[in-house]
Amino acid sequence: MTIVPRHYEDLETLHENTLPPRAYYLPASTAITPGPRARERSDRVHLLNGQWAFTYHPSIHQVTEPFWGRDVPLDGMDRVPVPSTWQHLGYDRHQYTNVRYPIPFDPPFVPQDNPCGIYLRDVEYAPDPDAPQTYLVLEGVDSCFYVWLNGQYVGYSQVSHATSEFDVTEVIEPGTNRLAILVLKWCDGTYLEDQDKFRTSGIFRDVYLLSRPRQTLFDYAVTTSLVPGDGGGARCGASPVVRSGAAPVVRSGAAPERAVIEVRGAFRTGPVPTTVRLADRQGAVVATGQLEPFTPGDDDPGIGTGYTHRVRLAVGDPHLWSAEDPYLYHLTITTPGEVITDRVGLREVEVTGAVVRLNGRPLTLRGVNRHDSDPATGPAIGLEHMRRDLRLMKEHNINAVRSSHYPNDPRFYQLCDEYGFYVMSEADNESHGTQTRFLADDSWDNQVEHWNEPIADNPEWTDATVDRMQLCVHREKNRPSVIAWSAGNECSYGCTLEAALFWAK
Numbered sequence: 001m002t003i004v005p006r007h008y009e010d011l012e013t014l015h016e017n018t019l020p021p022r023a024y025y026l027p028a029s030t031a032i033t034p035g036p037r038a039r040e041r042s043d044r045v046h047l048l049n050g051q052w053a054f055t056y057h058p059s060i061h062q063v064t065e066p067f068w069g070r071d072v073p074l075d076g077m078d079r080v081p082v083p084s085t086w087q088h089l090g091y092d093r094h095q096y097t098n099v100r101y102p103i104p105f106d107p108p109f110v111p112q113d114n115p116c117g118i119y120l121r122d123v124e125y126a127p128d129p130d131a132p133q134t135y136l137v138l139e140g141v142d143s144c145f146y147v148w149l150n151g152q153y154v155g156y157s158q159v160s161h162a163t164s165e166f167d168v169t170e171v172i173e174p175g176t177n178r179l180a181i182l183v184l185k186w187c188d189g190t191y192l193e194d195q196d197k198f199r200t201s202g203i204f205r206d207v208y209l210l211s212r213p214r215q216t217l218f219d220y221a222v223t224t225s226l227v228p229g230d231g232g233g234a235r236c237g238a239s240p241v242v243r244s245g246a247a248p249v250v251r252s253g254a255a256p257e258r259a260v261i262e263v264r265g266a267f268r269t270g271p272v273p274t275t276v277r278l279a280d281r282q283g284a285v286v287a288t289g290q291l292e293p294f295t296p297g298d299d300d301p302g303i304g305t306g307y308t309h310r311v312r313l314a315v316g317d318p319h320l321w322s323a324e325d326p327y328l329y330h331l332t333i334t335t336p337g338e339v340i341t342d343r344v345g346l347r348e349v350e351v352t353g354a355v356v357r358l359n360g361r362p363l364t365l366r367g368v369n370r371h372d373s374d375p376a377t378g379p380a381i382g383l384e385h386m387r388r389d390l391r392l393m394k395e396h397n398i399n400a401v402r403s404s405h406y407p408n409d410p411r412f413y414q415l416c417d418e419y420g421f422y423v424m425s426e427a428d429n430e431s432h433g434t435q436t437r438f439l440a441d442d443s444w445d446n447q448v449e450h451w452n453e454p455i456a457d458n459p460e461w462t463d464a465t466v467d468r469m470q471l472c473v474h475r476e477k478n479r480p481s482v483i484a485w486s487a488g489n490e491c492s493y494g495c496t497l498e499a500a501l502f503w504a505k
Contacts, residue, residue, distance in 0.1 A: 002060050002061060002063075003060075003063050003064060003065075003066070004060075004146050004182065005156075007144070007146075007156045007158075007187075008110065008114070008143075008144050008158070008184050008186070008187035009108050009109050009110060009187070009188055010108070010188065011108050011188055011460055011461065011463070011464060012463075013156065014157075014158060014159070014189075014463065014464055014467050015155070015156065015157045015158070015164070015467075016155045016156040016157070017154060017155030017156070017166055017167075018155055018157050018164050018165060018166060019135070019165040019166065019167060019268075020218075020219075020306070021162075021163075021470055021471050021474035021475065022165075022218060022219035022266075022474055022475070023219055023220060023221065023474060023475065023476075023477055023478050024163070024410040024413075024475045024476065025038075025220075025340050025341075025342055026038040026039050026042045026044075026045055026210075026340075027042065027044050027210070027212060027216070027338045027339065027340045028041070028042040028043055028044050028045075028338070028339055028341075029043050029044060029130065029131070029337070029338065029339070030339055031332055031334075031339045031341055032339075032341055033341070034330060034331075034341040034342050034343050035343065035414055035418065036383055036386075036411035036414045036415055036418075037383070038341070039206070039208065044128075044131055044210060044212065044338075045208050045209075045210060046123075046125075046208055046209040046210075046211070047206065047207075047208045048082070048121065048123060048179070048207040048208055048209065049081075049082055049083060049206055049207065049208075050081065050082065051079045051080070051082075052079070052080055052081075052082045052119045052120065052121045052203075053074040053077040053078070053079060053120040053121065054077060054078045054079065054080040054086075054117060054118065054119055054120075055067075055077055055078065055117070055118045056078075056086055056091040056092065056115070056116075056117050057115065057116050057117075057118070058092075058113060058115050059112070059113040059114060059115065059116075060114045060115075060116045060184060061112065061113070063116065063118070063182075067118050067120070067180060067182075068148035068151055068153075068178075068180035068182075069151045069178070070150045070151050070177070070178035071178075072120070072178070072180075074120060074122075077120065080119075082119065082121075082203045082207060083140070083202075083203055083204050083205050083206060083207075083380040084202055084203070084204065084377065084380050085142070085200035085201055085202040085204050085377075085378045085379065085380060086117050086200075086202045087198075087200045087201065087202075087378065088200065088376070088377055088378045088380075091117070092115055092185070092201065094198060094200075095198065095199045096197070096198045096199070097194075097199065098196045098432075099194075099196075099432050099433060099435060099436050100433050100436050101190070101191070101433035102186075102190070102194075102199050103186055103190065105433060105434075105437065105454075107188065107191045107454060107455065108188035108191065109188075110186035110187060110188070110190060111186065114184055114185060114186050115184075115185040115186075115201070116182060116183060116184045116185065117182075117183045117201065117202055118180070118181075118182055119180070119181040119182075119183065119203060120178065120179070120180050120181075121178075121179050122176050122177065122178055122179075123176070123177045123178075123179050123209070124175070124176060124177075125172050125173065125174060125175065125176075125177055125209070126174065127174055128211050130337045131211035131212050131213055131337065131338070132169065132211075132213070132214060133167070133169050133211070133212045133213065133214055134167075134168050134169050134172050134209055134210070134211055134212075135165055135166065135167055135168065135169075135209065135210040135211075135212065136149070136154065136165070136166045136168045136179075136207075136208075136209060136210075137163060137164070137165045137166075137206075137207070137208050137209075137210055138157075138163070138164045138165075138181075138203065138205070138207050139163050139205035139206050139207070139409070139410065140160060140161055140162075140163075140203070140204050140205030140206075140379075140409070141157070141160065141164070141181075141183055141202070141203050141204070141205075142160040142183075142185075142193075142200060142201050142202060142204060142379075143158060143160050143183075143184060143185060143186055143187045143189055143190050143193065143201065144156070144157065144158035144183070144184050144187035144189060145157060145158075145164075145181050145182060145183045145184070145203075146181070146182045147166060147179075147180070147181050148179075148180040148181075149168050149171045149172060149177060149178070149179055149180075150171055150172070150173060150177055150178055151178070152171050154166050154168060154171065158187050158188075158189040159189060159428055159467065159468055159471055160189070160193055160406070160428060161406035161407045161408075161428045162407060162428060162468070162471040162472070162475070163410070163471070163475060165210075168209075172209075181203065183201065183202055183203060185201045188464070189464070191431060191433075191455060192428070192429050192430065192431055192455070192461075192464060192465070192468065192488075193406075193429075193430065194430050194431055194432045194433045195404075195405040195406065195430045195489070196405075196430075196432070196490075197371055197373070198373075198378060200378045200379060204378070204379045204380040205380070205409060212338060213335070213336060213337040213338050214269065215267070215269050215270055215271075215272045215335075215336075216267075216272060216335045216336075216337070216338045217265050217266070217267060217272070217274055217291075217333060217335050217338075217340065218266050218267055218268040219265070219266040219305075219306065219307075219474075220263055220264060220265045220266070220333065220340075220478070221263070221264045221305070221307065221477055221478060222261065222262070222263050222264075222331065222342075222344055222478050223261075223262050223264075224259050224260065224261045224262070224318075224344075224346050225259070225260050225262075226256035226257075226258070226259050226260075226318065226346070226348075227256060227257050227258050227259075227260065228256060228257060229255050229256060229257035255317075256317075256318055256320070257316070257317075258314050258315060258316045258317070258318065259314070259315040259318035259346055260312055260313070260314055260315075261278060261287065261312070261313045261314075261315060261344070261346075262310055262311070262312050262313075263276050263291070263310060263311050263313070263331070263333070264305075264307035264309070264310040265291045265307060265308070265309045265310065265333075266305070266306040266307050266308060266309075267309070271291075271293070271308065271309060272335050272336055273290070273335065273336065274290065274291040274309065274333060274334070274335050275288065275289075275290055275291075275333070275334045275335075276288065276289055276290070276291065276311050276313065276331070276332070276333055276334075277331070277332045277334070278313055278315065278329050278330070278331055278332075278344065279329065279330045279332070280319070280329060280330075281327065281328065281329070281330075283330070286315050286316075286329070287313035287314060287315050288313070289311040289312070289313050290311060291309035291310060291311050292309060292310065292311060293308060293309055294308070294309065294310050315329075318346050319346070320346050320347055320359050321345030321346055321347040321417075321480045322347060322358060322359060322420065323399045323400075323420040323421055323422055324420060325420070326345065326417065326418060326419060326420035326480075327345065328343040328344065328345050328417060328418065328480070329343065329344045329345070329346070330342075330343060330344075331343065331344045342478060343414070343417060343418075344478070344480070345417060345480025345481070346480075347359055347480055349363075349483045349484070358422075358483070363422075365399065365400040365422060366397060366398050366399050366400060367398065367399070367400030367401060367402060367422070367424075368393065368398055368400070368401060368402070369401075369402045370389065370401050370402065370403065370404065370408075371404060372408055372409060372412075381409070383411055383415075386409065386411065386412050386415055387415060390415055390416070390419050390421065393421070394419065398421075399420070399421060399422060400421060400422040400423070400424075401416065401421050401422070401423050401424075402423070402424040402426060402486070403423065403424065403425050403426045404426060404489060405426050405428075405429075405430050405488070405489040405490075406426060406427070406429075407425065407426070407427070407428060407471070407472050407475060407476070410475060410476070413425070413476050413479045413481055413482065414479070416479070417479055417480050417481045420481075421481055422481065422483045423479070423481045423482045423483065423484075424482075424483070424484040424485070424486055425472055425473075425476050425479075425482045425484070425485055425486065426472070426485075426486035426488065426489060427468045427469045427471070427472040427485075427486060427487050427488050427500070428468050428471070428472065428488075429465060429468045429469075429487060429488030429489070429491060429500075430488055430489045430490050430491060431454075431455040431456060431488075431490075431491045431492075432489075432490040432491070434451055434452070434453070434454045434455050434456070434491075434492065435447055435448075435451045435490075435492070437450070437454075448492075451492035452491070452492035452493055452494040455491065455494075455496070456491045456492045456493055456494035456496055456497060457492070457493070457494025457495050457496065458494070458495075458496065459495055459496070461496050462495065462496045462499050464496075465487070465488075465496035465497060465499065465500050466496075466499050466500045466503055468488070468500070469485075469487050469500035469501075469503060470503065472485065473485055473504055485504055487501055487504070488500075
């Protein structure tokens with residue numbers, strides 16, 4: 001028996017009490033400058049980064065007493081920075097592996113001695129009458145975690161490089177609150193996170209509280225289409241269904257006459273009046289409108305996503321986005337008591353024959369694979385580290401990045417929008433170790449033949465695989481820098497990936 005339910009070995013429990021995945025944004029009470037520093041500018045974001053009380057245990061079975069009570073003393077516990085990984089702070093040990101799993105191969109089970117870390121922090125909370133709903137957001141925890149607030153269980157989640165969001169409105173109190181998080185080193189998701197990298201554990205990305213009105217916009221998606229002018233060109237071929245802010249454009253030689261920008265919205269607790277405004281780089285408003293109800297058709301790519309309202313805005317003489325000219329419009333979405341600001345780029349990617357085209361022109365990608373990685377802090381990296389990586393790439397004529405092999409920090413994509421990079425956004429999915437099982441015939445051809453059987457072509461893993469695709473796409477669907485999606489890396493192929501790609505398309 002363990003002190004917590006064994007969700008970490010249960011393929012039917014990927015998350016518990018998390019909110020649905022949504023586009024990445026940070027709301028505020030008034031309009032703020034959008035971009036990677038929005039979390040520092042918003043008055044509705046309460047960052048919980050900093051020193052936390054911490055205890056490391058070599059096995060979850062060594063944790064025998066409840067630790068999540070609000071009166072549990074913090075004296076005698078270590079103090080560690082969050083974000084961080086405990087291996088880079090002297091706990092446990094560093095481990096690097098490429099193909100082979102870091103644990104014996106027995107999916108979905110993990111070793112009995114499963115190391116874990118207990119994180120405790122007292123949080124001061126002052127209710128905002130204009131934003132009484134409170135959400136707890138964790139942007140990256142390896143590999144899975146359980147959450148309590150004031151002694152009450154909040155929920156569970158996994159997928160190390162994805163955002164997990166919990167509604168804690170009914171649990172949080174004015175004054176001092178005790179937040180407790182139990183992080184496990186391994187879970188069934190470890191079999192889908194066999195990426196070629198150092199294996200680390202802990203809360204390695206930002207943690208924050210988000211205050212919001214009771215009723216507001218929860219999710220939105222932005223797509224655009226361009227109307228050709230009189231330059232003699234024709235509209236490009238059919239655009240992809242998942243367009244990530246993409247714009248069908250006229251072929252080379254025909255300037256677009258206008259753009260039609262569609263914003264779709266989804267509400268959690270009922271619709272509220274929602275105004276959408278688009279401004280150019282100089283701040284001049286080029287279009288505005290209100291979200292109105294609509295019903296998606298059977299062939300509509302938005303069906304099943306929860307979008308119930310939309311608005312279409314016309315923009316004359318649109319300025320297109322590319323890596324060479326990363327022009328961004330400012331999008332402002334206003335609801336009672338809340339404002340969301342974002343940046344929009346107009347562009348489309350298409351494949352004609354064997355040629356990839358951007359805005360109708362052949363595109364040459366000069367790209368690199370990139371990990372979130374620092375020699376001192378591992379995967380816990382800051383904004384300036386990301387800027388330095390991109391600056392170095394620009395200096396060496398690189399124009400494309402693959403987020404190998406998981407979603408990066410959400411601010412990284414915003415920097416790619418701003419600086420001009422084409423991104424393949426990859427889901428947090430690699431089951432490479434299934435290749436290296438002991439087989440009577442250990443030839444390469446036979447390994448390849450059986451590689452996919454345990455996971456990639458095993459229906460028991462379909463929900464987990466699709467979940468990772470959804471978490472990746474939903475979070476970055478509005479980023480103009482993302483020109484392609486990847487369902488994973490070195491998994492072999494099978495029915496689980498077919499289902500993930502079917503959902504994405």
